[in-house]
Amino acid sequence: MGKRLPTMPTLKNVANLAEVSIPIVSKVLSGNPGVRVSSDTRQRILKAAEGLAYRPNALAKSLKLKRTNTLALFMPDVGNPVIPEIIRGVEDGARAAGYSPFISHLDEKVISERLYLAWLQEGRFDGLIIATARVEDSIIADLISSGLPFVLVNRREASTNMHVSIDDAAGARIAVNHLAGLGHRRIAHLAGPLMYDTSLRRLKGYQQELDLHGITYDSSLVQEYDWHTWDGGKLAMKQLLKRENPPTAIFAGNFMGAVGALSALKEARLKVPEEISLICLHDSPIAEVLDPPLTVVRMPLHQMGKCAAEMLINLLEDRPCKIPLVLPPDGLFIRKSTAPCR
Amino acid sequence: MGKRLPTMPTLKNVANLAEVSIPIVSKVLSGNPGVRVSSDTRQRILKAAEGLAYRPNALAKSLKLKRTNTLALFMPDVGNPVIPEIIRGVEDGARAAGYSPFISHLDEKVISERLYLAWLQEGRFDGLIIATARVEDSIIADLISSGLPFVLVNRREASTNMHVSIDDAAGARIAVNHLAGLGHRRIAHLAGPLMYDTSLRRLKGYQQELDLHGITYDSSLVQEYDWHTWDGGKLAMKQLLKRENPPTAIFAGNFMGAVGALSALKEARLKVPEEISLICLHDSPIAEVLDPPLTVVRMPLHQMGKCAAEMLINLLEDRPCKIPLVLPPDGLFIRKSTAPCR
DNA sequence: TGACCATGGGAAAACGATTGCCCACGATGC
DNA sequence: GCATCGTGGGCAATCGTTTTCCCATGGTCA
Numbered sequence: 001m002g003k004r005l006p007t008m009p010t011l012k013n014v015a016n017l018a019e020v021s022i023p024i025v026s027k028v029l030s031g032n033p034g035v036r037v038s039s040d041t042r043q044r045i046l047k048a049a050e051g052l053a054y055r056p057n058a059l060a061k062s063l064k065l066k067r068t069n070t071l072a073l074f075m076p077d078v079g080n081p082v083i084p085e086i087i088r089g090v091e092d093g094a095r096a097a098g099y100s101p102f103i104s105h106l107d108e109k110v111i112s113e114r115l116y117l118a119w120l121q122e123g124r125f126d127g128l129i130i131a132t133a134r135v136e137d138s139i140i141a142d143l144i145s146s147g148l149p150f151v152l153v154n155r156r157e158a159s160t161n162m163h164v165s166i167d168d169a170a171g172a173r174i175a176v177n178h179l180a181g182l183g184h185r186r187i188a189h190l191a192g193p194l195m196y197d198t199s200l201r202r203l204k205g206y207q208q209e210l211d212l213h214g215i216t217y218d219s220s221l222v223q224e225y226d227w228h229t230w231d232g233g234k235l236a237m238k239q240l241l242k243r244e245n246p247p248t249a250i251f252a253g254n255f256m257g258a259v260g261a262l263s264a265l266k267e268a269r270l271k272v273p274e275e276i277s278l279i280c281l282h283d284s285p286i287a288e289v290l291d292p293p294l295t296v297v298r299m300p301l302h303q304m305g306k307c308a309a310e311m312l313i314n315l316l317e318d319r320p321c322k323i324p325l326v327l328p329p330d331g332l333f334i335r336k337s338t339a340p341c342r
Numbered sequence: 343m344g345k346r347l348p349t350m351p352t353l354k355n356v357a358n359l360a361e362v363s364i365p366i367v368s369k370v371l372s373g374n375p376g377v378r379v380s381s382d383t384r385q386r387i388l389k390a391a392e393g394l395a396y397r398p399n400a401l402a403k404s405l406k407l408k409r410t411n412t413l414a415l416f417m418p419d420v421g422n423p424v425i426p427e428i429i430r431g432v433e434d435g436a437r438a439a440g441y442s443p444f445i446s447h448l449d450e451k452v453i454s455e456r457l458y459l460a461w462l463q464e465g466r467f468d469g470l471i472i473a474t475a476r477v478e479d480s481i482i483a484d485l486i487s488s489g490l491p492f493v494l495v496n497r498r499e500a501s502t503n504m505h506v507s508i509d510d511a512a513g514a515r516i517a518v519n520h521l522a523g524l525g526h527r528r529i530a531h532l533a534g535p536l537m538y539d540t541s542l543r544r545l546k547g548y549q550q551e552l553d554l555h556g557i558t559y560d561s562s563l564v565q566e567y568d569w570h571t572w573d574g575g576k577l578a579m580k581q582l583l584k585r586e587n588p589p590t591a592i593f594a595g596n597f598m599g600a601v602g603a604l605s606a607l608k609e610a611r612l613k614v615p616e617e618i619s620l621i622c623l624h625d626s627p628i629a630e631v632l633d634p635p636l637t638v639v640r641m642p643l644h645q646m647g648k649c650a651a652e653m654l655i656n657l658l659e660d661r662p663c664k665i666p667l668v669l670p671p672d673g674l675f676i677r678k679s680t681a682p683c684r
Numbered sequence: 685t686g687a688c689c690a691t692g693g694g695a696a697a698a699c700g701a702t703t704g705c706c707c708a709c710g711a712t713g714c
Numbered sequence: 715g716c717a718t719c720g721t722g723g724g725c726a727a728t729c730g731t732t733t734t735c736c737c738a739t740g741g742t743c744a
Contacts, residue, residue, distance in 0.1 A: 006489035006490060008465065010699090010700055010701085011701060011702095012700080020724090021723065022700090022701085022702095022724090023701095023702075023723080023724065024722085024723055026700095026701065026703085027702085027703085027723090030702080032703095035722095036720095036721065036722060037722065038721090038722065038723090041723080055460060055463040055464050056464065056700085056701070057464060057465045057699090057700050058461075058464035058466045059401050059404050059405040059410070059464075059465050059466065059699085059700080060405050060699070060701040060702090060729085061700080061701055061702080062401050062701095062729095063405055063699095063700085063701075063728095063729050064700085064701050064702050064703090064728075064729050065702075065729085066729075068401070070466075072444075078420055078425065078426040078429055079423065079426040079627070081421070083420065084419075084420040084421040087447055088449075091447060100446070100457075101446075102444035102445065102446055103444065103446070103447065104442075104445070105426075105429055105430070105433060105445065107430075107433070115442075118397060119442075121350060121395075121397040122397050122398065122400035122401075123350065123399045123400055124400045124401065124412075146348065147348035148348060229627065230627040230628055230630065230631050231627075231630060231631060234631060259628065259631050260631050262631070262633075263630075263631035263632070263633065266633045285421070285571065285572040285573075286572055286601065286628070288573060288605075289573060289576060289604070290605070291604075291608045291633055352729090352730055352731090353732095354730080362693075362694090363694050364730090364731085365693080365696095365731095365732075365733075366692085366693055366694075368730095368731065368732060369693090369732085372731095372732080374733095377692095378690095378691065378692065379691095379692065379693075380691090380692065380693090383692080383693080398731070399729090399730050399731070401729085401730080401731090402731040402732090403730080403731055403732080404699095404731095405699050405700065405701090405729095405730085405731075406698075406699050406730080406731045406732050406733090407731080408699075465700095
């Protein structure tokens with residue numbers, strides 16, 4: 001069904017036009033330096049290819065070469081403002097090595113259908129970068145046992161060392177240290193879904209740093225929230241504000257949560273940072289235009305993406321992998337949402 | 343270079359295991375209903391395929407069939423919050439028709455290298471959806487003359503009717519009408535880069551509606567801004583506030599601009615909506631958590647994406663195309679950033 | 685018993701590219 | 715004058731599928 005619109009020129013067409021054989025055209029056009037060819041023949045081929053606007057068919061080439069030079073990048077949620085950073089990092093890493101990354105946006109349905117596994121098995125891509133925490137463990141296990149090349153981003157897995165993540169605990173500690181340094185003692189934590197190891201590590205960092213400052217951990221100051229939505233943080237913040245003894249500072253596990261929390265604080269007529277301080281992990285250009293601009297611990301998302309691409313490509317090209325598995329946070333970016341505790 | 347990690351099973355392997363020929367395996371597995379095969383053979387083949395976890399090689403299949411069932415979606419900027427909506431729309435449209443969309447994030451470099459044209463010419467994708475206004479006209483012209491199947495999103499082009507967009511002028515008029523209905527007369531317009539026809543149409547709609555309400559158009563109330571960045575709107579808003587007779591209402595051309603404008607207004611200690619009203623085109627979940635939540639004219643971005651996919655697939659499958667080229671706005675969503683003019 | 689038919693399944697070509705091998709040719713060496 | 719050698723370029727196989735065509739085989743009918 002369906003007319004095939006324009007027919008692309010093939011090697012055969014070029015060969016006919018240049019009055020030579022197909023293989024020699026291939027050799028000349030693929031620029032193989034070792035090929036010996038008379039300059040006359042070369043010119044004829046080049047002219048013919050140019051005239052026909054010839055482009056090698058990627059499918060045929062990849063089939064023969066068993067290499068597509070493409071990567072698939074699986075993203076959970078393009079709406080999350082931290083995602084673009086990662087995407088750009090992957091792109092930079094991949095393109096520098098001659099690979100083209102293609103992004104696939106995974107909604108629940110696709111995740112459950114294991115389409116990504118299929119794409120890899122079907123040879124459409126050389127490798128896979130998975131940047132979604134939502135993928136089930138069982139599927140990761142399948143992926144590992146299939147032996148197919150993939151890298152996990154922002155998610156660690158004991159059974160493989162193909163993953164890159166950021167030191168969440170360290171990030172959390174920087175945030176809490178900042179808050180504690182400002183004199184805050186009742187520091188709440190808006191924690192991402194605790195089914196994700198990333199959230200768990202942030203929580204642990206929060207606890208550790210509290211401990212270091214001699215603040216006893218109060219689990220009622222930890223409120224889990226849904227970080228897939230913008231108002232997950234808002235709902236959680238409202239919960240937290242219901243306490244009889246509300247916190248003087250909030251450490252939000254991610255950016256979306258902080259924005260939601262800020263919204264809740266405003267509805268509650270609490271002044272940020274005068275009455276309550278707010279800090280979060282991750283940065284985003286939006287942080288600058290919020291009221292007040294958000295103090296954040298910036299995480300090296302771009303670098304994480306880039307490392308993931310490099311790691312994967314190293315694997316694909318059978319080179320030793322010397323990429324760090326865990327990246328340190330970029331550090332504190334103080335804007336206007338945190339202030340000394342009154 | 344590079345070890346080829348796991349070797350995927352092929353039709354040949356399945357055929358060997360089932361002790362039949364390759365073609366019959368292909369026929370059975372591709373589920374062609376017309377194929378007549380004994381149930382014994384069928385069972386053996388199915389079992390063998392299952393046992394080997396066979397998956398057809400997409401490259402070989404596409405090469406033979408001249409159809410990949412994939413679409414490439416070119417996005418300008420995944421950081422822009424309106425983009426995810428479009429992406430999801432395209433996905434819905436494509437998947438419903440059995441196509442997989444792959445997103446490529448186009449930065450300036452890629453745009454200038456005309457990679458997208460290459461990908462299409464190389465047969466990697468069946469068609470292309472271009473959702474970036476930034477692509478140069480000359481490249482669009484190339485694309486058209488190449489005869490390759492593509493659809494333009496949110497951009498009109500006289501030389502092709504393969505495009506889907508939203509009625510920007512109508513959206514602008516709804517916004518201005520709302521503001522005028524609240525009694526505002528000095529309504530400023532934060533206009534996107536006027537090199538884009540989309541921005542131009544919004545400006546025109548703004549002018550028309552002003553006219554309808556008997557308000558004379560004052561070009562000094564129109565401030566162009568860069569809508570690729572979050573603080574483009576902020577800078578523009580600051581410009582506007584320098585006037586001796588500042589506007590009482592702002593109509594921002596897009597969401598990012600409105601967020602930036604809101605930021606500038608806060609810095610200037612202007613109360614929204616008490617002292618100045620703000621409305622924009624496009625909606626985003628973030629609009630809810632801003633302070634105040636933004637009143638917007640919602641545009642059918644999801645539907646636009648979906649229509650684009652359907653239009654492209656209709657073209658690919660040689661079906662008549664009955665998709666509307668221009669979609670009406672979804673309408674006004676009143677939140678809290680607009681109020682009667684004092 | 686011989687002709688016919690339906691049925692199941694295989695042979696081969698094709699998609700477009702790459703590559704190892706080999707051959708023809710003219711030039712060179714003895 | 716004969717063997718050798720290097721050079722330019724073609725042959726053929728291959729990657730993994732799909733699809734058209736055709737051939738066995740065995741059963742049915744006269």
